[in-house]
Amino acid sequence: MAGSGARSNTSSKGAGKKGTGKRGTGEKSERILDVAEELFALHGYDGVTMRQISTGAKVDVALANYHFGKKLDLFYAVFNRRAESLSNTRRELLRENEKKLKKGQTQTLEQIIEAFLLPLKFAQESRDPGWKNYMALLAYVMTSPVWNEQLMKENFDKRVGEFIEALKKVFPKAKDEEIHWCYHYMSGALALTFAQTGRIDRLSGGKCLSSDFDAAYTRMIPFVAAGFREVCG
Amino acid sequence: MAGSGARSNTSSKGAGKKGTGKRGTGEKSERILDVAEELFALHGYDGVTMRQISTGAKVDVALANYHFGKKLDLFYAVFNRRAESLSNTRRELLRENEKKLKKGQTQTLEQIIEAFLLPLKFAQESRDPGWKNYMALLAYVMTSPVWNEQLMKENFDKRVGEFIEALKKVFPKAKDEEIHWCYHYMSGALALTFAQTGRIDRLSGGKCLSSDFDAAYTRMIPFVAAGFREVCG
């Protein structure tokens, strides 16, 4: 019989491939991921049906199941696809900064923040418009009480730990609570920016644009840095 | 025939009552609202079924429809219930501050921010645990690209406009863009706090608690104020 492919028995992620053919790497597979990414970012996990995804990707409903397993596995696949590359870029920038330093020197606060934000700016300005959708999906996950733990923990928390360690070196006298709350504020500012709700467009009468991440980025650094210094300095 | 009550023909909000009896004010009605509030805040609009709500409220499935109309109308009813009281408290605190001023004086930045945050702190610390759920629901709406406009516009944008006007008086030389972006950062920090995702608990190893809005609140004021001064001052 045929079609005995990637059907996940219970809820495994990897979709056990057999020999040569890698699942989820074909043309249609990527179209499915792209459409799912956009829709999940806009309407959340429960607000999207498999039929909406397959219709948008111009494939049969069953194909998404064949390649990715259950709907939940597809959601994970969408989230994981860009998570690693994002986290890696972030690590590289942070270590690059560290290498540039002479012995005994520590990074400036602005450098640390910049290293944290820059990859996100790159993502937003990338040619691939999917990155914008992914950032919106990230905002959805970051602010969701149910997804946050299972998705952020595995993919991003470790890198954030490094980021916070670097901050502690800048503010050696600060309490841990102060640093963590300040990071929390920055994280919230970021998440709302990613979400691209269009609210700032409305409130500002068009003078600010949700889509203009460059404007958000350049002002966020001094804003956050000043906040850190006030609370932790 | 019976049961010809509050059935909304198309999608009207008010649920046209007939004479004396007010819909949605009984004991079970409020239980429905409370449960719906909690579930919507946790799982979003699409992540909650009418049956989950009615089960949680220990009533029949049909009762929610009878009192509130369609599911969408119930969602609106939940959101609107506490929106007005929140916005009013905020206005009162802002005007109280203004009255205390002598002629020619303007409010300090901290006072303005405090007037904006205080009602939210009250809400969080209220005896009614429903307020915490509502703040999480607010975070969901604030960060959602699809709900933001239709719900925030009607209920909160006007008050935010007043808040921003007060800020402009503190920073008369600042550009509108700068003030709006700073407000945006503050708004994001707030939203993530409301969401209570538990992430700060995890990252800080339990030293900070998502539920501890008081800790978030006291540090947010100096953090945000310093950021405003850096960017707009």
Next chain:
DNA sequence: TTGATAATTCAACGTTTGTTGAATATAGTA
């Protein structure tokens, strides 16, 4: 070309969904 494997579509399944008409119970008035 043949044969095997992967990719894709087709058709259908058992559930669950929001919603509603009718039946019953409750409360209040005359």
Next chain:
DNA sequence: TACTATATTCAACAAACGTTGAATTATCAA
């Protein structure tokens, strides 16, 4: 009491849901 409007439950509907077995097509090495 009887009457009336409201509140609540019961039972069921059509539609949409995620998922899957089987059939069909494409791919590619031998």
